[in-house]
Amino acid sequence: MQKLTVNGRTFEVDADPEMPLLWAIRDHLNLTGTKYGCGIAQCGACTIHLDGQPTRACQTRLGDVGAARITTIEGLQGPVAEAVRTAWRSLDVVQCGYCQSGQIMSAVGLLTENRKPTDADIDGAMDGNVCRCGTYQRIRAAIHDAARTLA
Numbered sequence: 001m002q003k004l005t006v007n008g009r010t011f012e013v014d015a016d017p018e019m020p021l022l023w024a025i026r027d028h029l030n031l032t033g034t035k036y037g038c039g040i041a042q043c044g045a046c047t048i049h050l051d052g053q054p055t056r057a058c059q060t061r062l063g064d065v066g067a068a069r070i071t072t073i074e075g076l077q078g079p080v081a082e083a084v085r086t087a088w089r090s091l092d093v094v095q096c097g098y099c100q101s102g103q104i105m106s107a108v109g110l111l112t113e114n115r116k117p118t119d120a121d122i123d124g125a126m127d128g129n130v131c132r133c134g135t136y137q138r139i140r141a142a143i144h145d146a147a148r149t150l151a
Contacts, residue, residue: 001013001014002014002015002017002024002062002063002065003067004024004029004062004065004070005067005068005069005070006025006029006031006070006071006072006075007031007070007071007072007074007075008069008075011028011029013028013029013062014028015028015062016062017061017062017063017064018061018062018063019061019062020039020057020058020059020060020061020062021048021057021058021060021061021062021065021070022034022036022046022057022058022060024062025048025057025070025072031072031074033072033073033074033101034046034047034048034057034072034073034101034102035098035099035101035102036058037058037098037099037102037130038058039058040058040059041056041058041059041128042128042130043099043102043128043129043130044056044099044102044103044106044126044128044129044130045098045099045101045102045130046058046102047101047102047103047105047106047129048070048071048072048073048105049069049070049071049076049105049108049109050065050068050069050070051068051069052069052071052109052112053109054105054106054109054125071105072101073101073104073105076104076105076108079150080108080111080112080146080150081104081108083111083146083147083149083150084104084107084108084111084142084143084146085104086146086149087142087143087145087146087149088100088104088142090142090145091138091141091142091145092138093135093138093139093142094135095131095133095135096132096133098132099129099130099131099132102129103126103129103131103139106125106126106129107125107126107139107142107143107146109125110122110125110126110143111143111146111147111150115147115150115151116147116151117143117144117147119140122140122143122144123140126139126140126143
């Protein structure tokens with residue numbers, strides 16, 4: 001039995017400690033906003049925050065989480081999250097939407113640490129978040145817009 005703190009609530013998950021955290025979140029806790037993309041931490045669709053840091057849930061083992069706080073897209077809140085969500089909507093970032101929870105989690109992670117990111121900062125933080133629809137320019141513009149809102 002593994003105790004997890006997810007989105008501020010404590011859960012007990014009866015699963016193999018080797019299970020990827022992604023499956024515990026989706027299948028045991030029914031929080032399906034975190035997506036499965038590649039399974040090898042290369043696409044970013046499964047990005048969650050582990051103690052505030054963007055982390056790929058598909059390659060994080062349940063047994064390695066320990067007492068860390070997990071935040072999924074469903075539990076993302078606060079001024080940075082709201083600025084990112086507002087920018088995403090106002091700039092119409094989403095096309096198909098599959099990757100967007102991971103994109104937003106990475107963007108919030110960046111803006112939490114750096115309120116005035118350059119294009120290079122954004123590219124570095126968002127590297128590994130793949131968007132099949134190619135909305136990268138809108139994603140970058142939305143991050144800059146959210147940063148202006150937070151300034």
